[in-house]
Amino acid sequence: MSRRIVTLAERPGLVGKVAFWQWDAWGRQRGRRLESVAHDVRPLTKQNSAEEGFVLLDAGDPVATACLTSDDLDTRPDLSPWLASVFVEPAYRGRGHATALVGAVEQAALARGHSTLWLFTWDTMPLYARLGWETVGRETHHGSEVTLMRRQLG
Numbered sequence: 001m002s003r004r005i006v007t008l009a010e011r012p013g014l015v016g017k018v019a020f021w022q023w024d025a026w027g028r029q030r031g032r033r034l035e036s037v038a039h040d041v042r043p044l045t046k047q048n049s050a051e052e053g054f055v056l057l058d059a060g061d062p063v064a065t066a067c068l069t070s071d072d073l074d075t076r077p078d079l080s081p082w083l084a085s086v087f088v089e090p091a092y093r094g095r096g097h098a099t100a101l102v103g104a105v106e107q108a109a110l111a112r113g114h115s116t117l118w119l120f121t122w123d124t125m126p127l128y129a130r131l132g133w134e135t136v137g138r139e140t141h142h143g144s145e146v147t148l149m150r151r152q153l154g
Contacts (some may be wrong), residue, residue, distance in 0.1 A: 002060070003097070003121040005104045008053035012045040018053060018065045021087045030142055044134045048141045049082070049114065054104050056088075056097050064088040068102035073120050075139050076148070081109055083151075103132055117153055120146040 008014060019038035027037045033035040036066060037115045044053030044067060056064040064086050072082035083105045109117045119128065125147050129135070140146070 002058070003052050003059045003100065005100060006057060008041070008044045008055065008144060009047045009049070012053065012061055014055050015041050015045060017062050018044075018055060018085075021065055022085050023090075025084075025087050052105075052108050054101055054108075056101055058092055058095070058097070060123055061144075063092040064097040064101055066098075066105050068112075069077045072118070073139060073141060073146075073148070075141070076106075076118075079118045081114055081117060083113075083117055086124075099131060102128070106135045106151065115153055119149050119151075121149065122146055127151065 001137060003099050004020060006014075006108065015038060019034060019041045023032060023034045023037040027034070041053065043049065044051055051070055054067045054068075056063050058064075065085060067084045069084045070080050070083040071080045073079070083102060086098055088099060106117060114116065119133065120141060122144065123130065128149050131151075133151045136148045136150050138145055139148050
């Protein structure tokens with residue numbers, strides 16, 4: 001398997017693909033427009049930003065994404081930074097791509113001097129628990145209950 005992780009700063013042409021994945025997975029059901037999601041993703045193309053978007057290429061094809069963001073959960077503006085928008089194309093799941101992307105985001109956060117990283121999830125707690133994340137509690141996100149998780153880095 002030939003797998004490589006690139007950043008959106010390196011490959012800004014992937015913004016449309018990442019925006020579509022995010023919109024299709026989470027934005028569509030909330031009534032967001034694809035253009036609005038793309039607008040939110042574009043800043044991740046900036047070099048040396050506090051936030052960063054990652055794309056995993058499998059045999060050269062973009063198949064998965066994850067982001068390091070400053071904020072991700074409206075009810076917890078006190079927490080930062082966040083592992084966000086982890087998505088793997090369904091046909092490519094079960095190959096360790098999400099694990100590789102989570103590791104890339106953790107390393108990026110650590111390189112920026114962060115000792116703690118946050119995420120929330122509806123249903124993938126077992127994956128993150130296997131990767132060393134701990135459940136902190138429950139929160140509400142757009143009317144749905146989610147699990148808040150934390151990872152101590154370094």
